[in-house]
Amino acid sequence: MKIVLPDAQTVVDSLVSADCLKEFGEVTEYGLLRYEEVAEAIADADIVICNKTVMDAHSMRLAKKLKYIGLFATGFNNIDVEYCRAHGIIVCNAGSYSTNAVAQHTFALILEHFNRVAQYNQYVQDGLWKRSPTFSPFVYPLSELAGKTLGIVGLGAIGQAVARIANAFEMRVLACNRSRKSVDGVEQVVFDTLLEQSDIVTVHCPLNADSKDMFNRSAFAKMKRGALFVNTARGGVMVERDLSEALESGHLGGACIDTLRVEPMEEDCVLMGAGNCLITPHIAWAPVETRQRLMGIVANNIRAFLDGNPMNVVS
Numbered sequence: 001m002k003i004v005l006p007d008a009q010t011v012v013d014s015l016v017s018a019d020c021l022k023e024f025g026e027v028t029e030y031g032l033l034r035y036e037e038v039a040e041a042i043a044d045a046d047i048v049i050c051n052k053t054v055m056d057a058h059s060m061r062l063a064k065k066l067k068y069i070g071l072f073a074t075g076f077n078n079i080d081v082e083y084c085r086a087h088g089i090i091v092c093n094a095g096s097y098s099t100n101a102v103a104q105h106t107f108a109l110i111l112e113h114f115n116r117v118a119q120y121n122q123y124v125q126d127g128l129w130k131r132s133p134t135f136s137p138f139v140y141p142l143s144e145l146a147g148k149t150l151g152i153v154g155l156g157a158i159g160q161a162v163a164r165i166a167n168a169f170e171m172r173v174l175a176c177n178r179s180r181k182s183v184d185g186v187e188q189v190v191f192d193t194l195l196e197q198s199d200i201v202t203v204h205c206p207l208n209a210d211s212k213d214m215f216n217r218s219a220f221a222k223m224k225r226g227a228l229f230v231n232t233a234r235g236g237v238m239v240e241r242d243l244s245e246a247l248e249s250g251h252l253g254g255a256c257i258d259t260l261r262v263e264p265m266e267e268d269c270v271l272m273g274a275g276n277c278l279i280t281p282h283i284a285w286a287p288v289e290t291r292q293r294l295m296g297i298v299a300n301n302i303r304a305f306l307d308g309n310p311m312n313v314v315s
Contacts, residue, residue, distance in 0.1 A: 001024055001025025001026065001046050001047065002025060002026050002028070002044055002045050002046050002047070002065075003021055003024060003025050003026065003027045003028070003045065003046070003047040003048075003049060003302075004027075004028050004030070004041060004042045004045040004047070004048050004049070005018060005021075005027065005028065005029045005030060005048075005049050005050065006030050006032075006033045006038055006041055006042065006048065006050050006053045007030070007031075007032050007033065007050050007051050007052060007053045008029040008030060008031060008032075009031040009032050010032070010051040010052060010072065011051060011072045011291050011294060011295065012029065012291075015288045016288060016291040016292055016295060017295075018049075018295065020295060020296070020299045021049070021295075021298070021299060021302065023299075024047070024299075024302050024303070024306065025046070025047070028041075033053065035054055035059065038053060038054070038055075038059040039058065039059050039060070039061060039062050039063075040062065042059070042060070042062070042063045042066065043062040043063055043064075044063075044065060045063055045065065045066055046065050046066065046067055046068070047066075047067070047068045047069075047070065047302065048063070048066060048068070048069050048070070049069075049070040049071075049072065049298060049302075050069070050070075050071065050072065050078075051071070051072040051073050052073070052078055053078065054078050055069060055078060055079045055080060055084075056080040056083065057080055057083045060080075060083065060087075060089075066087075066089055067088065067089060067090065068089065068090050068091075068092070068302070068305050068310075069084065069089060069090070069091045069092075069315075070091075070092050070094075070298050070301050070302055070305075071091070071092065071093040071094055071298075071314075072094065072294055072295075072298060073093060073094065074093050074094060074095045075093070075206070075207070075234075076091060076093050076314050077207075079091055079314075079315070081314065081315045084315045085315050089315065090305060090310050090313060090315060091313070091314050091315035092301045092305065092310055092311065092312045092313050092314065093312050093314050094294055094297040094298055094301065094312065095297075095312065096157055097290055097293045097294040097297055098158075098284075098285035098286075098290045098294070099157045099158050099161050100161060100290075101284060101285055101286070101287045101289075101290040102158045102161075102204075102232050102284045102285055103158055103161035103162045103164075103165060104287075105232055105258065105280070105283070105284035105285075106162050106165075106202055106204075106230060106232050106284070107162070107165050109230055109232070109256035109258070109278055109280070110145070110200060110202075110228065110230060110256065111145075112256070112278060113228055113254050113256055113276075113278065114142065114143045114144075114145060115142055116140040116141075116142060119139075119140050120139070120140065123137075123139055123140075145166075145169040145170075145171055146169055146170040146171065147170065147171070147172075148171050148172070148199040148200060149171065149172040149173075149174060149197055149198045149199050149200070150162075150163075150166045150171045150172070150173050150174070150198060150199070150200045150202065151174045151175070151176070151189075151194040151195070151197070151198030151200065151201045151202070152166075152173065152174065152175040152176070152186070152202055152204060153175075153176050153177075153191070153194065153201065153202070153203045153204065153205055153214075154176075154177060154203060154204035154205025154206070154211075154233065155175045155176075155177035155179075155181060155183060155186070155204070156177075156204065156205075156206075158204045158232075159175065159177070159204035159205075160183055160186075162202060162204060163175065163183060163185060163186050164185075167185040172187070173185055173186045173187065174186070174187050174188075174189050174193070174194050174197060174198060175187070175188055175189070175194070176188075176189060176190065176191045176194045177205075178210075191214075192222060195219060195222040195223045196222055196223070196224065197224070198223070198224065198227060199224060199226075199227055199228065200227065200228045200229075200230060201223060201227060201228070201229050201230065202230040202231075202232070203215070203230065203231045203232070203233040203237055203238075204232070204233050205233055205237065206233070206234070207233070207234035207236045207237055211234075211236075211237045212236050212237065213236070213237070213238070213239050214237055214238075215229070215231070215237055215238035215239065215242075215243070216238075216239040216242050217239070217242040217245070217246075220242055220243065220245075220246035220251065220252060221246070221251070223246075223251075223252065225250075225251055225253075226252070226253035227252055227253060228252070228253055228254045228255070228256065229243065229246075229252055229254070229255045229256070230255070230256045230257075231255075231256075231257050231258065231259060232256075232258040232259065232284045233259060234259050235257075235259040235260040235261040235262070235263065236261055238261075240260065240261060240269065240270050240271055241270050243255055243271065243274070244270040244271055244274045244277075247274045247275045247276060247277055248274060248275055250275075252276075253276065254276040254277065254278070255271075255274070255276070255277045255278070256277075256278045257271065257277065257278065257279045257280070258279075258280045258281075258282055258283065258284045259282050260279075260282075263281075263282055264281070265279075265281070297312075
């Protein structure tokens with residue numbers, strides 16, 4: 001059994017190994033193949049395990065033995081599912097591995113915005129506290145979360161985890177979700193109401209036809225003046241230029257972004273240098289424990305497939 005990982009470095013590093021996959025066969029790891037390299041690399045593969053590698057008709061054209069694609073991810077937009085169905089290739093994803101990690105990172109960003117930890121640390125490292133006339137210099141304004149309104153767009157597992165943390169901070173929590181599911185401590189409202197009433201809007205919905213570009217000039221204009229926009233979901237849910245304009249005009253008080261439309265970030269990304277915008281490099285999902293958990297889910301998916309009872313099937 002030949003197993004190929006065409007983009008192993010998106011999950012594997014010195015702390016997270018793919019060795020658990022060796023029980024199923026010979027494992028070949030590539031750091032990050034270019035699209036034009038994939039077809040030849042997987043030509044003899046029985047199993048391919050990937051994260052963001054594009055698996056389409058062209059890249060799979062030589063893989064005559066391929067019977068299974070496992071994903072180091074929940075989303076599968078990079079897989080030509082119709083081609084896989086037509087050629088008897090089972091595709092299985094991995095879910096619920098990063099719920100706590102993404103919720104944690106969401107609040108790390110929110111807290112950085114309101115507590116200015118990095119800025120105050122730099123103030124101290126620059127030697128400015130030593131020269132301060134007072135023990136507690138009010139250089140950057142701070143603000144409490146208690147009493148603020150948090151609006152959550154997308155109330156799946158991650159959105160609910162974010163809501164629980166917000167409740168612990170004694171925040172009012174609003175949510176907009178297609179299913180209007182009932183969740184303790186959360187008020188269900190329509191999208192426009194959420195935008196108008198929230199001090200912080202945080203996005204946790206999948207990227208699909210309904211959510212693509214939903215945060216555009218019109219949506220940002222409906223948000224409260226001075227509100228914070230947080231996106232740890234998918235870059236495609238927002239129009240980056242519209243966000244940049246909302247920040248530069250002063251209408252929004254800030255933005256905290258972990259995902260962009262094009263990743264890695266483009267050289268001319270309009271959010272680089274945008275006022276009061278914190279950006280992290282799509283890292284919310286990726287603590288060591290999360291990636292170890294993900295590797296275990298992928299291994300269990302392979303085992304179930306080989307036992308004739310595939311699970312988490314998307315094709």
